[in-house]
Amino acid sequence: xNKNYVDVNINPCKMCMPMGGALAIKGxxxxxxxxxxxxxxxxxxxxxxxxxxxxxxxxASSSLTEEATVYGGGNKLKKAITNVIKVYxxxxxxxxxxxxxxxxxxxxxxIVSEYIVENNLKDKINIFYSGTPGYGGTENEGYYYxxxxxxxxxxKPSKKHNKINIITGYFLSPAEIREIKNMLKIFGVEAIxxxxxxxxxxxxxxxxxxxxxxxxxxxxxxIEKMSGSLATIELGVxxxxxxxxxxxxxxxxxxxxxxxxxxxxxxxxxxxxxxxSKIFNKQIPKEIVNERRRYIDGMIDSHKYxxxxxxxxxxxxxxxYSLAKxxxxxxxxxVIIATGSENKLLQEKLEKExxxxxIKFLIDTDFETIGKISKxxxxxxxxxxxDGKYLTENYKIPLIRTGFHVHDRVGGQRExxxxxxxxxxxxxxxxxxxxxxxxxVYREKMYKNYFLEEELL
Numbered sequence: 047x048n049k050n051y052v053d054v055n056i057n058p059c060k061m062c063m064p065m066g067g068a069l070a071i072k073g074x075x076x077x078x079x080x081x082x083x084x085x086x087x088x089x090x091x092x093x094x095x096x097x098x099x100x101x102x103x104x105x106a107s108s109s110l111t112e113e114a115t116v117y118g119g120g121n122k123l124k125k126a127i128t129n130v131i132k133v134y135x136x137x138x139x140x141x142x143x144x145x146x147x148x149x150x151x152x153x154x155x156x157i158v159s160e161y162i163v164e165n166n167l168k169d170k171i172n173i174f175y176s177g178t179p180g181y182g183g184t185e186n187e188g189y190y191y192x193x194x195x196x197x198x199x200x201x202k203p204s205k206k207h208n209k210i211n212i213i214t215g216y217f218l219s220p221a222e223i224r225e226i227k228n229m230l231k232i233f234g235v236e237a238i239x240x241x242x243x244x245x246x247x248x249x250x251x252x253x254x255x256x257x258x259x260x261x262x263x264x265x266x267x268x269i270e271k272m273s274g275s276l277a278t279i280e281l282g283v284x285x286x287x288x289x290x291x292x293x294x295x296x297x298x299x300x301x302x303x304x305x306x307x308x309x310x311x312x313x314x315x316x317x318x319x320x321x322x323s324k325i326f327n328k329q330i331p332k333e334i335v336n337e338r339r340r341y342i343d344g345m346i347d348s349h350k351y352x353x354x355x356x357x358x359x360x361x362x363x364x365x366x367y368s369l370a371k372x373x374x375x376x377x378x379x380x381v382i383i384a385t386g387s388e389n390k391l392l393q394e395k396l397e398k399e400x401x402x403x404x405i406k407f408l409i410d411t412d413f414e415t416i417g418k419i420s421k422x423x424x425x426x427x428x429x430x431x432x433d434g435k436y437l438t439e440n441y442k443i444p445l446i447r448t449g450f451h452v453h454d455r456v457g458g459q460r461e462x463x464x465x466x467x468x469x470x471x472x473x474x475x476x477x478x479x480x481x482x483x484x485x486x487v488y489r490e491k492m493y494k495n496y497f498l499e500e501e502l503l
Contacts, residue, residue, distance in 0.1 A: 056414035059360055059433070060386025061451075062180035064142045065091050066189030066216060068105055069450075070196065071140035071176075073214075073241020075263035078136045080106040082123050082154060083144030098451040099220070099247045099459040104258065106130045110146055119147065120157045127161055131171065134258050138172040138266060140192065148179035172266055174199040184387045185450075186362040187289070189216040190282065193241060194291045200266055201295060204274040209236045210325060211272045211301065213291050215281030215308050215364045217450040220248035221462040229319075229465060232333055235326050237279075238272055240264045240291075248459040273299035277325050279318070283307050284363045284391045308364055310463045310472070311372030312341060318465070334466070341466035345376055348477040352377040355480050358420045358437065360384035360408075360430040361449045363392045369429050369448070374400045376473060378480075381423045384408035384416050417441055427479055444483050446476055 068079045068091050081088040088107035096103040108126040110119045123141075130139055141154060154175045162168055176192040183191070193213060214223055223244035230237050245262025272278070272295055280292035283305050287293045296303040304325075309318040315338075323330050355378035359369050363385050370380040379402045385392060393407040406419055413436055420428065421441045428437045428445045432453045437443040452458035462468040 055412035058386050058412045059384055059416060060184040062185065063178040063183045063188030064144060065094065066185035067142040067176050067178040067192040068095060070189050070192040070241050072246050073243040073263055074138050075265045076136050076259055077138040077140060077263060078104060078106060078130060078134050078259060080126055080130055080139050080141050081144060082108045082119065082141060082147040082152065084110045084146060087144040094451050097453045101247050101249060115146060115150055119152055123157050124161050136259060141175045142178045145179045145181055148177060186216050186387050190285060190289050194289060194294060197291045197294055200269045201272045202270045204271045206274045209238055209275050211275045211278040212237045212239045213280040214239060214241060216362055217365060219459055219461045220244040221460045222464045225462055225464045225468065232331050233322055233328060238268045238275060240269060273301060275301055277302045277304060280305050281308055282364050284367060284389055308368040309465055310368040311469050312375055314368055314371055315465045315469060337466040341470045344470040344473065348473060349377050351477050351481055355379060355427055356381045356425050358382040358416060358425045358428040360416055360434060363387050363389040365449050367392055370396055370400060374402055380405060381425055382406045382408065382420055384411050386410060426483055444479050446479055
């Protein structure tokens with residue numbers, strides 16, 4: 047008798063959509079996320095974000111229960127908004143949703159409109175809604191979808207000015223957003239960066255003075271002026287037009303859109319630097335030219351070791367794309383490319399662009415699959431978040447922890463891989479991991495491959 051089996055993910059290589067939505071909202075000035083969900087959903091997201099960034103991460107919840115699931119949760123959402131305003135007094139409330147709220151079909155835009163009229167809050171507070179059910183995608187999709195909702199709600203017609211828009215990609219660390227700001231400073235130009243959680247998720251220490259909502263974040267007044275910018279640089283080359291925040295600004299307001307990969311590695315950094323030079327008609331500063339030369343020198347130093355690297359790279363599509371490019375241009379073979387997202391463009395682009403061709407692509411996959419195939423393909427290094435620690439525990443594959451989220455090490459909020467200097471530092475980390483692994487196992491391999499063979503003869 048034939049049986050039909052359904053493939054299931056065991057330890058999926060992804061997190062849920064509202065996780066990315068909460069990160070995007072945290073990049074707005076004086077903002078807070080309110081999840082229309084059960085308490086457990088918001089707690090799950092708070093825990094993961096706080097654990098990675100080592101910062102408080104307040105996420106309010108409408109606390110949906112069985113009764114609200116049957117009869118509707120409108121009143122609970124309205125009470126939650128009232129409590130958020132009372133406790134936090136934010137300028138902006140971003141409402142995200144869990145699977146439950148979307149499944150029962152809550153009309154959240156109507157509920158919010160009623161609440162604003164009932165409480166005479168028109169022009170007094172910004173409240174927007176981003177539908178982020180877990181079954182709708184991963185944290186990567188939740189991030190870009192929410193940023194798109196932000197620009198749809200707040201970008202307005204404005205006068206032309208000399209700034210550009212930079213839409214930060216998922217996932218950049220706070221330190222990497224500051225690195226972008228530093229690059230703009232070296233060029234002597236300005237930008238509206240959205241979202242900007244460089245301070246809100248990596249705040250300075252203020253002693254005993256605790257702020258419920260930390261300083262920093264993109265101002266709504268600046269978002270309104272994105273329509274008057276010289277151009278938009280969107281860090282995301284794998285986005286569908288309908289999900290692209292930059293494409294919306296281009297279509298509605300005519301602001302030229304440039305899509306770039308995360309500037310990790312030589313070629314991807316070159317694209318960002320050259321585009322800045324083109325948009326502002328400025329020569330590339332000597333400081334940046336010298337950093338590029340030092341990076342090339344570092345690539346030469348490590349190339350003889352990197353040739354033995356066989357890497358598994360996993361995580362969000364944009365990060366995986368840029369890390370694969372960095373490995374490939376440094377002689378490290380990206381043997382396995384894996385993501386939990388359903389993103390077909392990732393494979394299409396990398397198959398065309400990478401020198402190494404014998405790649406196994408795993409789309410919408412899990413760590414059970416990644417681990418087994420990594421073992422079969424003789425992978426000797428992995429790049430990705432802490433969820434891949436099982437690759438080390440089960441298969442003895444060293445893991446370079448990078449991206450979101452890193453929960454079993456400190457410093458995730460300070461990770462920096464952008465542009466030449468930090469790409470070199472990241473490359474050094476990879477090369478040194480390969481060297482450490484080589485010297486720790488080479489005697490065992492020699493005995494297995496040579497001495498044991500001689501004994502049998």
